[in-house]
Amino acid sequence: MDYEEGDRVKVEKSGVEYEGIVMPSTTGHIIIKMVSGYNAGIEPEGATVTIVQKKSDMEASAKKAVKAEIKPKKGLPKVSILSTGGTIASKIDYRTGAVTSQFSADDILQAIxxxxxxxxxxGxxxxxILSENMKADYWQxxxxxVVEEIKNGADGIIIAHGTDTMMYTASALSFMVDTPVPIVFVGSQRSADRPSSDNAMNAICAAKVAVSDIAEVTVVMHSESSDDKCSIHRATKVRKMHTSRRDAFRSINxxxxxxxxxSTGDITTGLSYIKRNERELTLMDSIEPKCALVKFTPGSSPDILGxxxxxxxxGIVIEGTGLGHVSTDWIPQIERATSQKIPVIVTSQxxxxxxxxxxxxxxxDILKAGAIEGEDMLPEVALVKMMWTLGQIQDYDDAVDILKQDxxxxxxxxSLE
Incomplete structure (x- = not known):
């Protein structure tokens, strides 16, 4: 057969016709991505394959296509979309069959x-990048x-980000930027070419928050598995709690x-928040990348801390058990760290x-060794706060004081019940 990956084909077998883009196959089956977004795998024996359009022709047509110009409308606020990659800015790459970050901010507007x-x-x-490739210097x-866009007159910022590490980046920006306007992180669990994609709803809800008076760093994602509403999570209290559900993000504590x-775009709030223009724009982007988050497990060696x-x-953040415990074997290493002016925060798994x-x-004994109680901070947020604090303050005692403050x-x- 003379079809190749990336071609659009029709496959007929046993009286059933399938049409879609040919994807890579490791099984010998004909794998196609159908218009519905789902994949079909067809046993080639007895199947008839007709090429509808060659990949090269589709690529040539795409290059000739001129995107419709999006003209500004009078009276509407200005919002900047900063794209970092992730599933909300992704599509299927038919060279590999994988989801890859390929959309720009302008593509997001064209798609939604x-x-x-x-x-x-x-935009x-x-x-x-995909969010697993995020680094501290990328946060900077x-x-x-973000600060540059606000200085240039943006009334709100939307940051398109991969969901897996979005909580780290969002909390980092909440420490780094005093903002007079909303800064909204948004992502999606499922890519745009899937029929169950959450990208459009999440982006529309994020835009509503970006033009609201909630001048904090927030994460806006599906609140439920259905397409009813999105939650507005505070950046330092949000966590991804499921690998694939559309309502994976939850506010913790x-x-x-x-x-x-x-359906309406209406925003309802229950918590107090910083309102638009209550803060002056300030950038505090110094950060100390050499901080570690260490998970304690039963029987694990204190040499890990060493x-x-x-x-x-x-700086070291320990994810301890229960109320914040580690083995008594670990306590001398905690004391060794603090005696060397290395702050240690204890959080809970x-x-x-x-x-x-x-x-x-x-x-x-942990407290006597000089460790800081993490209160109800999430371990990831404690790590980011440690990195940010040590980037601002070199004096150990001053840094410890900041780490204890909200x-x-x-x-x-x-903590309430």
Missing amino acids: PELTEIANFS KAIYN ELSRA SEPIGYVEY YFIDAGYK CLNGRICDRVYDTGR IRCEINER
């Missing part, structure tokens, strides 16, 4: 024209781009700031609830 009724958008690709580059109804101390790490190292003897609602004063 409803956005143009909410605001006038400008910029800061980088184009992104924070500087907090309710969401509010919700966006998809490695990070000897390797010159500047339980996620929900807060640290209290005053209940059991081990916890009291800076961006990452620590609740008290």
Whole structure:
């Protein structure tokens, strides 16, 4: 057969006809991506394959196609979309059959024209990566781009980001930027060519928040598995809690700031928040990348902590058990770290609830060794806060004081039932 990957074909077998783009196959079956977004695998024996359009012809047509110009509308606010990659800016790459980040911010507007009724958008690709490739220096580059857009008159910022590490980047920007306008992170669990994609609804809800008066760094994603509403999560209290569900993101130890109804665009809020123009724009983007998040497991060696101390790490966050415990074998290494002016924060693997190292003897010994109670901070947020704090402050005692304070609602004063 003379078809190849990327060609559009019709496959007829046993009286049934399938049409789609040929994808890579490792089984010998004919694999095609159908218009519905789903894949079909057809046993080639007895099948008739007709080429509808060659890949090269489709590529040539795409190059000739002229995108419709999106003209600004009078009276609408200005919103900047900064694209970093991720599934919301992804599509199937038929060279590999994998989902890859290939869309620019302008492509997002072309794909979701409803956005143009909410605001006038400008787009910029800061980088184009899947979120597992995110690095601390990328946070700095992104924070500087956000500040530049606000200085240039943006009334709100939308950041398209991969979901797997979005909570890290969102919390980093919440510490790095004092913002007078909304900064909204948005992503999707399923790529645009899937019929169950959540990208359009999430983006539209994010745009509604970007033009609202919620001048904080937030994450806006599906609130439920159905297409009813999106949650507005505070950046320092949100966590991805499922690998693939559309409502994977949850606020931990907090309710969401509010919700966006998809059908109406109405926003309802339940928590207090910083309002538009209450803060002056400030950039604090210095960061210390040599900080570690260490998960304690039963029987794990204290040499793990020793490695990070000897390797010159500047701060350590420990994800302990329950109320914030590690083996008594680990306590000398904690004391060694703090005696060398390396801050150590203890958080909990339980996620929900807060640290209290005053209940059991081990916890009291951890505190005597100089560790900082992480209160109800998420371990990932504690790590980002550590990196940011040590980037701003070199004095150990001053840094410890900041790490104990609530800076961006990452620590609740008290835990409710």
